[in-house]
Amino acid sequence: MDIEPLHRRIASDIERRIASGEWRPGFRIPTEAELMAEYGCARMTVSRAMTDLSARGLVVRRRRAGTVVAHPPVHSSALVAIPDIQSEIEGRGLAYSHQLLLRIVRPSRADEDGMGARLIELETLHLADAMPFTLERRLISLTTAPEAEHADFTAAPPGGWLLAHMPWTEAEHRISAVGADGETATRLGLSDGTPCLRLERRTWRDGLAVTWAWQTFPGAAYDLVARFSPTQSPMKTPIKE
Template identity: 50%
Template sequence: MHQRIRGDIEARIRSGEWPPGHRVPPEHALMARYGCSRMTVNKALSLLADAGAVVRRRGAGSFVATPHPHIESVALAIPDIAHEVASRGWRYGFRLVARRLRAPRRRDAQELELAGAGRLLALQGLHLADGRPIALEDRLVAVAAVPEAATATFDSEPPGSWLLQRVPWTRAEHRISAASADADAAALLEVEPGTACLVLERGTWRGEQAVTRVRQRFRGDAWDLVARFEPGLR
């Protein structure tokens, strides 16, 4: 029942019949309309409000929300590379380029946070689609947070999925930017030096403990990120 009420209202908003700012019928009207109790109507409207499709003001009424994606946020798909490659019909592969166990650099605050009292595992690898490189990954793993990582080989399995299956993490941060490929990166990615790359950096924490930090450089011609924003869409 509450899903039916919600669906009806969503449809009216989506079609433009109720533009942003339009008043939604009050709860008592919907009670009468659908022949149900107020709690049921309230649930439908509250969920719509949570989803950002309507704004409810006590004493005033409920109104279709005015979207504001600029200051707020959009849902951005950060794909798992292996999954994304497979879904495009290519064969996924991972090739380990370098693997080092080392102490953190004392001047680097990020490395110090990550290492804690222990050491760092530094990995570099290539994500391949049908054998062609599409992304270069530089990763640091906190050995203190993931002791098994020190003994794992990552020759063909990407460390990202390996890690996230073993470490229950609670928080992640992403940063997206653009950079030109330096000589080393260009050689590994098999592009001209200076080619524009999309850079995705991600830090992952479990509680206050930093777990891993990764920088993925994507061939600019091979990858992009897509986000949709439709207020209140289920």
């Protein structure tokens, strides 16, 4: 058993009282001076505990007014974590592999706004135990990521290559449900119109587009799952049987 630092103990004492409902939103927490006396420690120690709680959004601190239990956010938007395909597959104990189906370098079209003048278009099929798992269509801007032109996407899938070579500063995800269209259905071994989960992901680096990807998952075989508590980010890896 390692001993818990005092500041953490103070923080979790308070967190427990908030979680249990003993201290409801709006309740004014004892002042630092009072907690100092209660725990017999310096104010910096209490202050650190409160700063931590405040950073996690459990309490709101205001000078002179004191510290109160925060009201839960109104737009209590819950979260779902989107795992990396390879670790997702391997996390299920299956063998991961991928096939590069298409690789062309071409000028960008008008509807590919912001992707730079030249880009690579890729199509990759990701397999779990040799069964189609997801079909990925991806554009990579050669303006932002010129090294991509000489990358070997048969060795590493484009998602992994980008993760290692092109850190992004902004991202957007879009999840929707679509029916598998002709080519996609064929590649995934589905009949036409089968409901699929479509995950669209765009990233930018300092305002310049890096990549734009669409991944299509057979609806029956794939769920996005997240399990979490309100004060923590979703950390547990999704598991599906």
